[in-house]
Amino acid sequence: MMYELVLRAPEALVEAVSDALSDDLDALSVSVEDADAGTEAEQALFGEPGMPAPRPGWDRSTLRALFEDEAAAERAATLLLAQDWTEGLSLQALEPVAEQDWVRITQSQFGPVEITPSFWIVPSWHEPPAAAERVIRLDPGLAFGTGTHPTTRMCLRWIAAHARSWSRVLDYGCGSGILAIAAALHGAAAVDAVDIDPAAVDSTRANATANGVMLNAGLPDAAGGAYPLVLANILATPLKLLAPLLAGFVAPGGSLVLAGILERQADELKAAYAPFLTLEVSDREDGWILMTASRMA
Numbered sequence: 001m002m003y004e005l006v007l008r009a010p011e012a013l014v015e016a017v018s019d020a021l022s023d024d025l026d027a028l029s030v031s032v033e034d035a036d037a038g039t040e041a042e043q044a045l046f047g048e049p050g051m052p053a054p055r056p057g058w059d060r061s062t063l064r065a066l067f068e069d070e071a072a073a074e075r076a077a078t079l080l081l082a083q084d085w086t087e088g089l090s091l092q093a094l095e096p097v098a099e100q101d102w103v104r105i106t107q108s109q110f111g112p113v114e115i116t117p118s119f120w121i122v123p124s125w126h127e128p129p130a131a132a133e134r135v136i137r138l139d140p141g142l143a144f145g146t147g148t149h150p151t152t153r154m155c156l157r158w159i160a161a162h163a164r165s166w167s168r169v170l171d172y173g174c175g176s177g178i179l180a181i182a183a184a185l186h187g188a189a190a191v192d193a194v195d196i197d198p199a200a201v202d203s204t205r206a207n208a209t210a211n212g213v214m215l216n217a218g219l220p221d222a223a224g225g226a227y228p229l230v231l232a233n234i235l236a237t238p239l240k241l242l243a244p245l246l247a248g249f250v251a252p253g254g255s256l257v258l259a260g261i262l263e264r265q266a267d268e269l270k271a272a273y274a275p276f277l278t279l280e281v282s283d284r285e286d287g288w289i290l291m292t293a294s295r296m297a
């Protein structure tokens with residue numbers, strides 16, 4: 001049975017204790033909460049979308065670390081509290097967590113995500129909503145892209161709004177393969193999905209199979225030729241570096257759809273793509289923007 005170790009730590013210790021728990025003491029997961037949450041002393045930590053919060057922790061934080069069994073949790077507590085650098089750290093609880101509950105708690109955080117009233121991303125432990133005509137079955141996993149991030153949602157909305165029988169689609173930086181699968185479900189005849197991370201390529205293949213769609217997933221050199229639709233949800237810096245490559249993949253009459261860009265980065269992106277294509281902001285959500293361009297036929 002899994003055990004949860006609950007510790008109270010002053011701000012200065014939060015990062016070092018979390019690192020020690022996950023790197024040296026075999027914690028399966030570590031979460032940090034404001035120990036004063038729900039009281040007048042509660043503090044909010046704000047960060048730019050997708051960026052770490054400006055401060056690593058609250059004045060007093062509660063750290064919750066999950067362990068495989070009681071012995072591992074006890075060992076971690078004993079070792080941590082015996083260190084001379086952990087003065088101020090205190091043990092709040094060491095208690096069993098029923099595995100069933102842990103799975104249920106994790107699953108309950110991921111419900112179906114509505115992209116349009118008829119297009120939904122649905123975890124395997126949920127039934128699709130009755131109105132869903134197109135559904136991607138996807139569980140939170142190692143690779144990014146479960147439909148819960150604004151950048152992914154904006155790309156999915158664009159695909160749904162522009163659905164057509166694309167002869168070829170390229171998903172560059174495919175992560176879980178969610179955009180590639182969406183393109184296949186919205187009419188693409190052939191889809192190439194590439195990523196620099198081999199784990200993402202594996203995840204894309206598994207998710208495509210689970211959704212009954214055929215994709216050609218691989219490392220970036222699997223992409224080639226011209227595509228009527230090129231999708232890339234990465235981040236502003238790699239998107240700027242990739243400008244000649246990505247623009248070069250867009251077929252005459254084709255579209256380029258870029259995400260992973262913050263509102264204030266719009267001009268940098270426009271400038272980087274200006275020699276090839278004219279980018280415009282075509283959607284925005286939570287500080288993120290979607291930028292698109294078309295190539296003349």
Ligand SMILES: C[S@@+](CC[C@H](N)C(=O)[O-])C[C@H]1O[C@@H](n2cnc3c(N)ncnc32)[C@H](O)[C@@H]1O
Nearest residue numbers: 144145152173174175195196197200233234238
């Ligand atoms: C933000 S995730 C997007 C995943 C998914 N396409 C989505 O929309 O949710 C970005 C992905 O791009 C990949 N990536 C980052 N830099 C890359 C590069 N230079 N070439 C190819 N893939 C890259 C990462 O490994 C990651 O899987």
